[in-house]
Amino acid sequence: MTKRKSSVDDLFHLQSVTNPQLSPNGNEAVFIKTHIDKEENKYISNLYHIDLRTDEVTQWTYGDHRVTSPKWSADGKQIAFLSNREEKNQLFLLSAKGGEAKKLTSFEKGVSSFEWSPCGTKIYFDAPVKEGKTFTDKEKKDEKKLPEPVRVTKMKYKADGVGLLPQDSYRQIGVIDIASGDVSQFTEGSYQHSLQAVSHDGKKMVIGVNRAENLDFEFRQPLYLVDVETKEETVIVDEIGYYGGARFSFDDHYVAFVGSDRTYQNATHGHLYVYDTRRGNRINLTESVDAPVGDYTVADHQQGASAPSVVWTKDNQLYFQLSTMGDVRLYFGTLEGELYPATPENEHVYGYDVNRDGDFALLAVSDLTHPGEIYKQTIATGERQALTSFNKQFLDEVELIQPEQIVFKGEKDWDVHGWLMKPYGYEEGKKYPLIVDIHGGPHAMFANTYFHEMQLLSAQGWGVLYINPRGSHGYNQQFVDAVRGDYGGGDFTDIMDAVDYVLAEEQWIDEQRLGVTGGSYGGFMTNWIVGHTDRFKAAVTQRSICNWISFFGVSDIGYYFSEWQIAADMKDVETLWKHSPLKYAENVKTPLLILHSEKDFRCPIEQAEQLYITLKSMGKETEFVRFPDADHNLSRTGKPNLRVERLNEITGWFEKYL
The missing domain is CATH 2.130.10.120 (Prolyl oligopeptidase, N-terminal domain)
Known part of the structure; x- marks a missing residue:
């Protein structure tokens, strides 16, 4: 069969x-x-x-x-x-x-x-x-x-x-x-x-x-x-x-x-x-x-x-x-x-x-x-x-794609670990788009576990790359701590190095059709990436952070998380602003879809509102989708119909631009 x-x-x-x-x-x-x-x-x-x-x-x-x-x-x-x-x-x-x-x-x-x-x-x-x-x-x-x-x-x-x-x-x-x-x-x-x-x-x-x-x-x-x-x-x-x-x-x-x-x-x-x-x-x-x-x-x-x-x-x-x-x-x-x-x-x-x-x-x-x-x-x-x-x-009915584990040398000669999935229906000699998916946390980890979203992206005919950059758990203490005070620094380098690594190793990836997405910290990093490179032809940011200054006061954890992670509070707004993707909005050339939950108290929806209005005012290609009756955990435990709509929005955006 x-x-x-x-x-x-x-x-x-x-x-x-x-x-x-x-x-x-x-x-x-x-x-x-x-x-x-x-x-x-x-x-x-x-x-x-x-x-x-x-x-x-x-x-x-x-x-x-x-x-x-x-x-x-x-x-x-x-x-x-x-x-x-x-x-x-x-x-x-x-x-x-x-x-x-x-x-x-x-x-x-x-x-x-x-x-x-x-x-x-x-x-x-x-x-x-x-x-x-x-x-x-x-x-x-x-x-x-x-x-x-x-x-x-x-x-x-x-x-x-x-x-x-x-x-x-x-x-x-x-x-x-x-x-x-x-x-x-x-x-x-x-x-x-x-x-x-x-x-x-x-x-x-x-x-x-x-x-x-x-x-x-x-x-x-x-x-x-x-x-x-x-x-x-x-x-x-x-x-x-x-x-x-x-x-x-x-x-x-x-x-x-x-x-x-x-x-x-x-x-x-x-x-x-x-x-x-x-x-x-x-x-x-x-x-x-x-x-x-x-x-x-x-x-x-x-x-x-x-x-x-x-x-x-x-x-x-x-x-x-x-x-x-x-x-x-x-x-x-x-x-x-x-x-x-x-x-x-x-x-x-x-x-x-x-x-x-x-x-x-x-x-x-x-x-x-x-x-x-x-x-x-x-x-x-x-x-x-x-x-x-x-x-x-x-399992008898569905063909699941086996992700291949990769390890490459990152900055400071650290091993960086991740997974690469070929697209469903892969044929030797053909070129395919690649989606880079970034996890939240940042102190969490992608793992050797079943992930419906990754299988769905592959089923659309796209390759999928997901890694554990510095800041991820599951590795040594120095590695998980390295992101603190350096958001947008070494973590950004790890992700871009991963892209370079798979492009050099795999001839089937079309480097002209790269997409990026992520939620929470992964949303922050998506925002950061599109403000610092135009390599990606489409991006979807989810439940993201774009402005550490306002995040300090509106997030349920902002007043202490900002100091723990960015090493700055409201007495040092210059540092908060330096690490804010909103500061670099003028540089964005990538079409960006913004997804956010109305009842997200972790990364409140005002973060998405700021990003959308700023990009729109600058004439950037962007759209904004708001999910009612949903909180920060929409992708995992949200109302089923909204989880379906979220996945349809992600795949629809990449299909349009890739």
């Missing part, structure tokens, strides 16, 4: 398979499958079950809602999860024998996260609660209520994907008795608490909270070991930086967690730490590894994928993710400092769990031409067995 090429509508054929969770005895597992319903224009996810003795896969929840965060009770008889069946995420309970899920909470502001108590009779959770109110208090709905002004007194008063932050609401930790439904509040005070972990004996928990009065310039989350009975706190870590993902060892002697200090601000590598609860000291288990712990992948397929920061085995071995050279691999570690990769190269492990004995792991794995499924891997041998095949029909 002849396979077809990738299409925009593949968004509706792809299945996202995520979040494998092993039962305590290791004989069962649950996971989440998400698909996009075209008619309903929404994402739908449900809970699935695997019997690991028979490999039978069964759907356990139904409906047109979303399910997240499944967790087994300690005895393996129940699974709790969050679901937005009633708009806000609430806590539900399902028997491992099947049946209907029981709703446990009806909180006004929903539930943020939860952890089982080991006794199985109660569940700890954290959830927003209005000051002076309780979790269960209901606000009166008044349809005739008039709009009211909002008084802002803090600098952190809005957030992308959320909007204006409540000024009098705080996340508190509580506990619910499953049998009676009684809810009590564990923490108090006008602070944002996060529930991290509950010990296996039920006597301790780990919480995160910053109790500083003014959080505007507080970039840290201290972790505390708390006695459940007395509420006495012991500091685990209280340093500048964000720490979390805590997990107790099975004997409760250790707490593992991940985090990074601010040595290189937000470019600092994440590490895995272990705290000894008896001695009160901690060690950095990955200090010798010059790569970040965690998953820093940029892609557009997986929905709601989350992986544990760390998983313990009974003999105090640990498993965690590491981003390295475009891979996200599962790593194994011991308290003695041994560290080994547990999964192979050239793939993206975006979810995992490991059984208590350390015999096998459940992995959610994707690669460059596979959207991802759940696998069982024997730890000792590396042997794998596929447990799900939800994307089999898609």
Whole structure:
């Protein structure tokens, strides 16, 4: 059978398979499958079950809602999860024998996260609660209520994907008795608490909270070991930086967690730490590894994928993710400092769990031409067995293009890593356009994972080049830090060197038909490129930055991100302006399409408005498309119809000019 090429509508054929969770005895597992319903224009996810003795896969929840965060009770008889069946995420309970899920909470502001108590009779959770109110208090709905002004007194008063932050609401930790439904509040005070972990004996928990009065310039989350009975706190870590993902060892002697200090601000590598609860000291288990712990992948397929920061085995071995050279691999570690990769190269492990004995792991794995499924891997041998095949029909029908990995020497003799895709239907001897696609962040990375957008661009008959320039994660600390204070410098050089490299190596690329696109930082870089070279015949900038001066005050992160990344604030507008693509608008000769979301609070739409009006006033070839009801994450989690329109705009622009 002849396979077809990738299409925009593949968004509706792809299945996202995520979040494998092993039962305590290791004989069962649950996971989440998400698909996009075209008619309903929404994402739908449900809970699935695997019997690991028979490999039978069964759907356990139904409906047109979303399910997240499944967790087994300690005895393996129940699974709790969050679901937005009633708009806000609430806590539900399902028997491992099947049946209907029981709703446990009806909180006004929903539930943020939860952890089982080991006794199985109660569940700890954290959830927003209005000051002076309780979790269960209901606000009166008044349809005739008039709009009211909002008084802002803090600098952190809005957030992308959320909007204006409540000024009098705080996340508190509580506990619910499953049998009676009684809810009590564990923490108090006008602070944002996060529930991290509950010990296996039920006597301790780990919480995160910053109790500083003014959080505007507080970039840290201290972790505390708390006695459940007395509420006495012991500091685990209280340093500048964000720490979390805590997990107790099975004997409760250790707490593992991940985090990074601010040595290189937000470019600092994440590490895995272990705290000894008896001695009160901690060690950095990955200090010798010059790569970040965690998953820093940029892609557009997986929905709601989350992986544990760390998983313990009974003999105090640990498993965690590491981003390295475009891979996200599962790593194994011991308290003695041994560290080994547990999964192979050239793939993206975006979810995992490991059984208590350390015999096998459940992995959610994707690669460059596979959207991802759940696998069982024997730890000792590396042997794998596929447990799900939800994307089999898609893979049988669609011809996916295999990206070829490239490495070339950049400035300072650094290796720069990336991928080059030939166009669909490639024929030897013919010339084809090339699209350069630039990721956001900048401290993220393209990876050996399935990327629908890249396959779609190739399907149009274009080559695709995407690289990890300096500033990208997955490489050494010096490399990821090198972009700070040098936006438009060495990073621009890396991208242009990549173009020169593939032009010299590949005769099929038509250097007269080059296109460039990118979002967020990639949008900034697209704007920068067209203001500094006319090599590209078409460009599409998305959710971009063009003016660091205004960005400082309008972005939800601008007032500190600008200093971290550009090394300047409003006392040094000359430096901010020097790094602003808007300054170089007069040089632009490339037809530029500007795409931006109306509700983007990270890179607000005024950035696009400035760029469009400036270019238009100068007689440049440009158009501006605004996406309603969309935020900074349109390309990944936006409303499906808008994601389709975005892709159509990108391909339409390049088709017109290339």
